[in-house]
Amino acid sequence: MPSRVGKYTIQLQTNPAVLGYAAVVGKKEGEGPYGQAYDQCHADTTLGEASWEKAESRLQNEAVHIALHKANLNNTDVNCIFAGDLLNQCISSTFGLRSLDIPFLGQFGACSTMAQTLAVASLFVESGAAVRAVAVTSSHFCSAERQYRYPLEYGGQRSPTAQWTATAAGSVILGTRSQYPTASIGLQAVTFGRIVDYGIKDAANMGAAMAPAAASTLIDYFNDTGTNPQDYDLVLTGDLGLVGSSLLDDLMQREGKDIRSVHNDCGLMIYDREKQDVHAGGSGCGCSAAILCSTILQQMDAGKLHKVLFLGTGALMSPTSSQQGESIPSVAHLVYLKS
Amino acid sequence: MPSRVGKYTIQLQTNPAVLGYAAVVGKKEGEGPYGQAYDQCHADTTLGEASWEKAESRLQNEAVHIALHKANLNNTDVNCIFAGDLLNQCISSTFGLRSLDIPFLGQFGACSTMAQTLAVASLFVESGAAVRAVAVTSSHFCSAERQYRYPLEYGGQRSPTAQWTATAAGSVILGTRSQYPTASIGLQAVTFGRIVDYGIKDAANMGAAMAPAAASTLIDYFNDTGTNPQDYDLVLTGDLGLVGSSLLDDLMQREGKDIRSVHNDCGLMIYDREKQDVHAGGSGCGCSAAILCSTILQQMDAGKLHKVLFLGTGALMSPTSSQQGESIPSVAHLVYLKS
Numbered sequence: 291m292p293s294r295v296g297k298y299t300i301q302l303q304t305n306p307a308v309l310g311y312a313a314v315v316g317k318k319e320g321e322g323p324y325g326q327a328y329d330q331c332h333a334d335t336t337l338g339e340a341s342w343e344k345a346e347s348r349l350q351n352e353a354v355h356i357a358l359h360k361a362n363l364n365n366t367d368v369n370c371i372f373a374g375d376l377l378n379q380c381i382s383s384t385f386g387l388r389s390l391d392i393p394f395l396g397q398f399g400a401c402s403t404m405a406q407t408l409a410v411a412s413l414f415v416e417s418g419a420a421v422r423a424v425a426v427t428s429s430h431f432c433s434a435e436r437q438y439r440y441p442l443e444y445g446g447q448r449s450p451t452a453q454w455t456a457t458a459a460g461s462v463i464l465g466t467r468s469q470y471p472t473a474s475i476g477l478q479a480v481t482f483g484r485i486v487d488y489g490i491k492d493a494a495n496m497g498a499a500m501a502p503a504a505a506s507t508l509i510d511y512f513n514d515t516g517t518n519p520q521d522y523d524l525v526l527t528g529d530l531g532l533v534g535s536s537l538l539d540d541l542m543q544r545e546g547k548d549i550r551s552v553h554n555d556c557g558l559m560i561y562d563r564e565k566q567d568v569h570a571g572g573s574g575c576g577c578s579a580a581i582l583c584s585t586i587l588q589q590m591d592a593g594k595l596h597k598v599l600f601l602g603t604g605a606l607m608s609p610t611s612s613q614q615g616e617s618i619p620s621v622a623h624l625v626y627l628k629s
Numbered sequence: 630m631p632s633r634v635g636k637y638t639i640q641l642q643t644n645p646a647v648l649g650y651a652a653v654v655g656k657k658e659g660e661g662p663y664g665q666a667y668d669q670c671h672a673d674t675t676l677g678e679a680s681w682e683k684a685e686s687r688l689q690n691e692a693v694h695i696a697l698h699k700a701n702l703n704n705t706d707v708n709c710i711f712a713g714d715l716l717n718q719c720i721s722s723t724f725g726l727r728s729l730d731i732p733f734l735g736q737f738g739a740c741s742t743m744a745q746t747l748a749v750a751s752l753f754v755e756s757g758a759a760v761r762a763v764a765v766t767s768s769h770f771c772s773a774e775r776q777y778r779y780p781l782e783y784g785g786q787r788s789p790t791a792q793w794t795a796t797a798a799g800s801v802i803l804g805t806r807s808q809y810p811t812a813s814i815g816l817q818a819v820t821f822g823r824i825v826d827y828g829i830k831d832a833a834n835m836g837a838a839m840a841p842a843a844a845s846t847l848i849d850y851f852n853d854t855g856t857n858p859q860d861y862d863l864v865l866t867g868d869l870g871l872v873g874s875s876l877l878d879d880l881m882q883r884e885g886k887d888i889r890s891v892h893n894d895c896g897l898m899i900y901d902r903e904k905q906d907v908h909a910g911g912s913g914c915g916c917s918a919a920i921l922c923s924t925i926l927q928q929m930d931a932g933k934l935h936k937v938l939f940l941g942t943g944a945l946m947s948p949t950s951s952q953q954g955e956s957i958p959s960v961a962h963l964v965y966l967k968s
Contacts, residue, residue, distance in 0.1 A: 291630065292758040294708070298732060300758050341953050369633070370821055377947070378717040380737045384824060384945035388958040393637060393821035395745060396945075398719045398735035406734060410749070417756030419631040419639050437949075482709055482732035485723060606723035606735075608716070610776075614680050619727040 292416050296514025298481050298507075304467040305476030305628070306415040309422065310361025313584040314352045315576075316431070316457030322561045327584035328458075329356045335432055335457060343377060346430035347386030349459035349576065350375070353583070354390065354426050357461040365390045368463070369420035372407035374398050375428050375575050376455075377437060382428050392424070401500075401529055402483070403427040404579040405602025405623040408462055409480035412625070415464045416477075422466070428459035429574025438493075438609055451495040453531040453573035456560055460579025462587075475590050479626040481514065483507035485606065487619040493605075493612050496620075497534025497557070497570055500603040503620035504530060505541035508601060511624050512547055519549040522597040526586060527622075528578020529557030530603055531571035556581040578602055590629040598627045631755050635853025637820050637846075643806040644815030644967070645754040648761065649700025652923040653691045654915075655770070655796030661900045666923035667797075668695045674771050674796060682716060685769035686725030688798035688915065689714070692922070693729065693765050696800040704729045707802070708759035711746035713737050714767050714914050715794075716776060721767050731763070740839075740868050741822070742766040743918040744941025744962040747801055748819035751964070754803045755816075761805070767798035768913025777832075777948055790834040792870045792912035795899055799918025801926075814929050818965040820853065822846035824945065826958040832944075832951050835959075836873025836896070836909055839942040842959035843869060844880035847940060850963050851886055858888040861936040865925060866961075867917020868896030869942060870910035895920040917941055929968040937966045 292300045312329045320331030330352060337345040350373065358365065371390065373383035374397035383396060399406035407425035414420040432442055434455040440446035467476065486506050490499040504527055512518060519525060519542070530538055535555040542549045556578040557571035582600055589595040603622040612618075631639045651668045659670030669691060676684040689712065697704065710729065712722035713736035722735060738745035746764035753759040771781060773794040779785035806815065825845050829838040843866055851857060858864060858881070869877055874894045881888045895917040896910035921939055928934040942961040951957075 292756055294757070294760070343949060343953065374735075374737060376718075378949060379715075379739065379945065379947035381945070381947045381950045384958050384960075385950060385955065388824040388826055388945075391823050394824050394960055395749065395821060396713075396737035398713065398737045400718065410734065413756065413758050414752065417631050417752065417758070418633070419752050419756070421633070482734060484730050485727040485733050487727055606718065606720070606727075608718035608720045610682060610717060611720045611724060614682065616724065619723050621723075621733055 292413055298510040299479055299514035301479045302412055302416045302477050304416050305478055306412045306464045307467050307470040307473030308462060308475035309465040309470060309473060310357040310463040311461060311583040311587050312353050312356035312360060313460045313580040314349050315580050319456055319458050319560060324585050327588060342430055342432035343381060346382040346428050346433050350382055350386035350426055350428045353459040353461035354424055357463050361463050365392055368392050368422045368424050370395060370414060371424040372397050372411045373426045374403040374407060376434055399621060400604030400606055401573055401575055402602035402604030402621055402623050403575040404460060404582060405600055405625050408625050409623055411464050412477040412480060415466050423464050424461060426461035427575040427579045429455050429576035430457045431455045434574060448569055449494040450569055451533050452569045453557055453571050454568035455574035456572045456577035458576030458580035460583030462583060475587060475627060475629045477625060478628045481507055481511040481624040483622040485619045485621050487617055489617045491617050495533060496605040497531040498537055499605050499618035500530055500620040501534040501537035501541060503622040504538050504601055504603045507622040507624050509545055519547055519552050522552055522599050523595050524598045525549050525553045526598060527555045527601045527603060529573040530555050531557040531573060533570050596629050600625045600627060631752055637849040638818055638853035640818045641751055641755045641816050643755055644817055645751045645803045646806050646809040646812030647801060647814035648804040648809060648812060649696040649802040650922040650926045651692050651695035651699060652799045652919040653688050654919050658795055658797050658899060663924050666927060681769055681771035682720060685721040685767050685772050689721055689725035689765055689767045692798040692800035693763055696802050700802050704731050707731050707761045707763050709734055710763040711736050711750045712765045713742040713746060715773055738960060739943030739945055740912055740914050741941035741943030741960055741962050742914040743799060743921060744939055744964050747964050748962055750803050751816040751819060754805050762803050763800060765800035766914040766918045768794050768915035769796045770794045773913060787908055788833040789908055790872050791908045792896055792910050793907035794913035795911045795916035797915030797919035799922030801922060814926060814966060814968045816964060817967045820846055820850040820963040822961040824958045824960050826956055828956045830956050834872060835944040836870040837876055838944050838957035839869055839959040840873040840876035840880060842961040843877050843940055843942045846961040846963050848884055858886055858891050861891055861938050862934050863937045864888050864892045865937060866894045866940045866942060868912040869894050870896040870912060872909050935968050939964045939966060
């Protein structure tokens with residue numbers, strides 16, 4: 291049974307088990323620092339599909355199938371799938387997963403979606419509502435650019451604070467601990483974030499908009515559990531990029547919780563910022579999903595990482611809200627993984 | 630603890646309690662058959678806001694505040710809020726609820742969102758992950774028309790199979806049964822639907838696209854629980870409209886589960902189809918939310934209705950997927966309410 295700890299944190303007494311995971315990425319991501327860690331790197335942004343949206347759907351579909359295969363499971367072994375993405379009406383998820391015939395629960399948390407799907411799935415497994423559940427999300431540079439910004443053909447200039455939407459998908463399969471007592475990685479706790487809005491209106495500087503939400507949830511978690519940054523091997527945010535990450539470090543220092551020695555950000559990890567011209571770093575649901583579902587969980591499986599706080603951050607705006615002069619509300623959800 | 634029954638159904642052993650509910654609607658809905666049942670009817674589609682999107686956000690905000698007030702609760706008494714809507718990136722929910730300071734979990738199920746938010750909230754309360762949780766959703770005719778179809782100024786003609794997106798929001802507050810033993814309405818079971826796609830491509834005939842998904846989930850539930858339509862006072866779908874409702878009745882008859890004597894549809898209830906020129910009926914997340922959170926829960930509180938299967942149906946498409954020649958995948962989620 292899950293039990294509430296402090297004001298916002300939920301402890302998972304049974305430690306739902308990670309049964310399998312997979313990351314599928316595009317060409318640019320495959321050429322990044324963790325190219326060798328992904329299960330599949332595509333050389334073509336369309337994946338041979340007729341549109342970028344269909345290509346993104348396929349990223350999710352492949353991420354789930356590979357993770358199921360690695361866990362020696364079939365789609366019929368899974369009780370429910372939690373999925374979401376950045377496209378309007380979450381069509382990467384709905385079209386990418388419709389063939390799976392698994393009860394489908396669409397989630398929307400913008401770039402915090404991987405943490406949200408993982409957190410909700412873990413609670414379903416912890417409570418017995420599901421024996422096995424899948425969490426998956428994706429993003430695609432081309433489908434996101436034309437939906438949120440400009441047609442690619444226009445060649446719009448990017449500001450230094452802008453982040454590059456990753457073409458990637460990541461998937462995790464969770465199972466009830468009693469059936470998988472020896473699984474090396476388990477989920478220990480989750481903290482769902484409240485919406486935070488500091489009034490930032492620059493949609494080309496989402497890291498700055500999301501940093502306060504990340505700080506809010508991280509502080510809630512540390513307060514609820516009475517722990518400190520140094521109690522963990524890694525505080526992994528996704529995706530604040532360069533600007534947001536340094537803002538978060540500052541905000542946490544002011545709260546007396548210095549995370550600099552253990553903090554890393556998926557948006558800073560997925561690309562080589564020197565060589566790959568991604569300005570402030572990577573972003574998109576698929577960015578944190580691909581980093582978590584490759585090098586991070588691999589290092590935990592290998593015993594190189596043990597205590598990881600995964601903190602997904604999302605900017606809850608749309609082109610319409612920005613056009614109407616609105617600021618960018620943000621949210622961050624936390625999952626504590628232990629091996 | 631929730632317990633799995635059959636292949637797809639989850640039984641809620643503690644029967645999470647309905648602590649409060651509210652429905653807030655627009656002018657046309659207020660002039661409909663259930664105008665007297667809503668907590669608030671607005672005479673102006675903008676609610677005095679600068680845009681229809683901001684007006685829709687306000688519908689959700691009011692629905693939550695009124696429900697909290699009716700339950701004698703404050704926002705700080707609630708552990709998490711499950712919300713979603715039809716707008717891109719769910720901005721009615723994110724902007725409408727950002728001031729509440731309640732952990733926020735965005736849900737996307739198109740018009741099945743009220744059932745999905747209610748079902749997930751009930752599992753959080755059942756398991757102890759939340760002591761109190763809120764489920765809320767909304768839709769707005771004007772914001773939906775310009776996002777999904779045409780600018781209102783264009784005055785596009787509507788086909789006879791088209792449904793009218795309701796300007797409405799509904800909210801339910803759930804609480805753990807042990808703290809509210811005398812609450813009259815409780816949630817007994819939920820069944821999450823699988824994505825069903827019969828290849829329907831007409832976005833002006835969503836009822837036909839959604840009916841097979843409704844049939845699939847309803848049959849799953851009857852099979853899992855060994856019950857029949859006649860074991861319930863009402864099978865309430867939302868929102869199939871005229872075309873989808875008759876299709877569902879046919880599909881269920883073929884399966885030997887005749888629901889005609891107990892079936893009603895929120896899309897057929899919310900407007901007077903003779904007088905209000907809504908063609909096949911109402912639709913939109915807010916349609917089933919407003920009907921459930923007014924006359925239905927009121928009749929259950931008054932002892933006039935006891936066993937209700939609430940079946941939310943959603944068409945998981947977007948204008949982009951339709952423009953790319955895709956069909957309309959659909960999903961339906963079921964919640965069993967008892968008083």
